[in-house]
Amino acid sequence: MKKAASAAKPAGKPAALEETSSSERKHEAIVEAAKDLFLRGGYLGTNMDEIAALSGVSKQTVYKHFASKEALFIEIVNSMTNTAGDTVHNQIPELEEGGDVASYLVDYATRQLTVVLTPPIMQLRRLVIGEVGRFSELGKVLYERGPERAINMLAALFERLAERGVLATHDANVAASHFNWLVMSEPLNRIMLLGDEAIPKAAELRRHAKEAVRVFLAAYGQKPVRRRPR
């Protein structure tokens, strides 16, 4: 998307902007090449020469953009995880007044499953987990930008829903963690161990999301006596 945007710059741009744009294009090309190579060859199995060759820039240019292979891989973990998280959590409409909380949460869960359980993100996650012993910063970035962010966003949502009397949570963070892992972990852990062929089809994901939401609402659904607003 960014590539297309920078390629479509208007003619007659001032030289300074042209330079920025060329630098951005190179940055993007390096990140895309590195993503491909890391996901295929692993962290140790990939070197900066290959990344320079595939992105069509010199090795010096790669190092001008990224101080080290470590820094480049952290950037990739960060950007892939952030992009997925943005799609799951950002600009999501609130539950309408009188809307069905079960359907709303099934949609939320299905979106989470669909966006996260893709071959590139699953390969990235395996790669990062495999490197945790040697290169712990990677796991930290994936954890913070992945599950921790998801749980924080869900906790904020559940607090708003509890204030409206739709959910009954004594601790929104615990409820968010239960929701997140009821939804994600069965397929996630299966795919981690059995490979990308274990990624469920869309209908199966939705069925799984419904079962997870059913259990979640049994524990956190609105109780007959409505809680006083805080």
Add this chain to the structure above:
Amino acid sequence: MKKAASAAKPAGKPAALEETSSSERKHEAIVEAAKDLFLRGGYLGTNMDEIAALSGVSKQTVYKHFASKEALFIEIVNSMTNTAGDTVHNQIPELEEGGDVASYLVDYATRQLTVVLTPPIMQLRRLVIGEVGRFSELGKVLYERGPERAINMLAALFERLAERGVLATHDANVAASHFNWLVMSEPLNRIMLLGDEAIPKAAELRRHAKEAVRVFLAAYGQKPVRRRPR
């Protein structure tokens, strides 16, 4: 344990048995050395020469016991996962008549967490996940002997408890998967990404187990109307 047993063989054993015993000792020594080296150096970072050296046998002897490095690593994944699973699931007393199902399940969950969330098993799991792309048999063995076995054992337990009217499950396998992942996944996924320092202390594991069982029983606890025995 096996080492001690074979070392304590009675004097005056026939020669054939002595040979078996020596062979068993070597087998154990190879497995122990390989476990140490694989967990420290990774699969690719370990070779059969080092394994032979650390176990004090010749490389030919290593190959007499294990046809390949692959076969040896599969044996390690299999035996470590099986041993943990045996401790969690085997010879566990049934819930007593009139016993408290919540306490019983909290004990079950706490045992599961305590046995599985140890540095060697977490390192093994990271290593196996990191190798899934290259060496898929490993992940399959860990999946089958780990979560799949746990879920099968839990499903059988939940069927027995449903027949006694203690639980209300419409599908014991789905209930077992919910229980397993409510219990395991928050700490497991945190440890996968943040390293072994993220292994929770005993009190924290029990608190986590209690919250998981509370949610599980909200969905699957005994309903006011007792189901007819099947």
